[in-house]
Amino acid sequence: MRIFSPPFILCSLLCLSIFSCKKSSTLPPKATGTGANSSNIEALNNIDKQVISPYKNWAFGEKAYLHTKNILDFGVRPIESQGHKKTQAYITSQLVKFGWKVSRQSFKTMTPYGERSFVNLIARRADTTEAPNIILAAHYDSKLLDDFLAADDAASCVGAIIEIAEHLPTHEKTIAQQMELVFFDGEEALSPNIEYMKDGLYGSIYYSQYLRNDIADTRKTYPHKPKFGILLDMIGHNNLSINIPSDTPYSLLKSYYSVVEKHKLQERFTVANGSILDDHYPMNVIAELPTIDIIGNFSAKSWWHTTNDNLDNISKNSLNVSIQVALEIIKDQIAKASK
Numbered sequence: 241m242r243i244f245s246p247p248f249i250l251c252s253l254l255c256l257s258i259f260s261c262k263k264s265s266t267l268p269p270k271a272t273g274t275g276a277n278s279s280n281i282e283a284l285n286n287i288d289k290q291v292i293s294p295y296k297n298w299a300f301g302e303k304a305y306l307h308t309k310n311i312l313d314f315g316v317r318p319i320e321s322q323g324h325k326k327t328q329a330y331i332t333s334q335l336v337k338f339g340w341k342v343s344r345q346s347f348k349t350m351t352p353y354g355e356r357s358f359v360n361l362i363a364r365r366a367d368t369t370e371a372p373n374i375i376l377a378a379h380y381d382s383k384l385l386d387d388f389l390a391a392d393d394a395a396s397c398v399g400a401i402i403e404i405a406e407h408l409p410t411h412e413k414t415i416a417q418q419m420e421l422v423f424f425d426g427e428e429a430l431s432p433n434i435e436y437m438k439d440g441l442y443g444s445i446y447y448s449q450y451l452r453n454d455i456a457d458t459r460k461t462y463p464h465k466p467k468f469g470i471l472l473d474m475i476g477h478n479n480l481s482i483n484i485p486s487d488t489p490y491s492l493l494k495s496y497y498s499v500v501e502k503h504k505l506q507e508r509f510t511v512a513n514g515s516i517l518d519d520h521y522p523m524n525v526i527a528e529l530p531t532i533d534i535i536g537n538f539s540a541k542s543w544w545h546t547t548n549d550n551l552d553n554i555s556k557n558s559l560n561v562s563i564q565v566a567l568e569i570i571k572d573q574i575a576k577a578s579k
């Protein structure tokens with residue numbers, strides 16, 4: 241992803257200001273009487289001690305971390321590489337094991353370096369014919385850079401979704417049955433920077449166009465438009481600093497604020513001063529599916545798109561907190577939709 245550049249009128253003013261909003265790394269506030277049953281986080285001076293109490297019976301992050309490690313063991317995974325194919329196979333095998341049916345959305349498209357092949361992986365519960373209402377997505381390709389494992393960009397997010405895919409069917413079956421999991425290919429540009437409709441976001445653009453056309457043509461893959469989407473990107477860094485785009489659709493922004501305030505996570509979950517060009521953008525503007533991008537503050541971090549984005553970056557408890565925030569936003573949206 242990248243910050244929008246000035247040619248994008250939509251956000252040009254805002255995007256320039258995002259560079260001035262770099263957030264110094266701050267520690268969460270000290271504990272203020274949070275008891276064992278409090279709904280507040282146990283705020284200690286270490287993200288590795290933070291747990292949102294409603295989820296104490298299910299500590300997320302452990303398995304997401306393991307999936308992240310397994311994906312990194314395949315090596316780099318730029319499009320059409322061996323590591324890329326192995327990652328596809330891994331995602332598919334894990335999801336099938338947990339009762340999901342996985343489809344391959346394969347396509348070819350022109351890039352600045354000629355025609356290239358891409359594969360989005362799309363999963364729904366095998367035991368339901370219900371149309372999806374919730375899209376949960378992350379990209380699985382890595383940028384073509386020497387030895388760039390892209391642990392948080394975004395293997396950690398793929399790992400998080402696989403963990404959610406294991407958890408939900410047992411603990412939140414009705415949510416699982418409304419959900420479509422999407423693993424985007426080709427988020428990364430082949431050139432240094434993403435340029436909308438020129439380079440990068442290949443998988444999300446194709447998926448969003450398919451979704452829009454399918455609904456218009458009543459092709460029955462999507463009998464109706466899903467209600468909302470959640471994109472995860474860089475949610476597992478050990479110095480967690482989530483900074484979502486300022487143009488997040490209002491309803492999702494309200495859910496985000498509500499969850500963040502409820503658990504006193506304001507130090508680590510903020511809103512950027514500008515837009516961000518990431519896979520949520522085609523979902524919002526092409527599919528017109530309101531989508532939130534829960535994304536780490538990559539612009540302020542020296543590890544982004546460097547070999548330092550490796551497993552040492554990843555924290556089980558950052559994953560834990562991010563996963564819980566994502567799930568609470570989903571529940572808040574579902575509760576609002578049913579009112």
Ligand SMILES: [Zn+2]
Nearest residue numbers: 241383393428
């Ligand atoms: Zn990237």
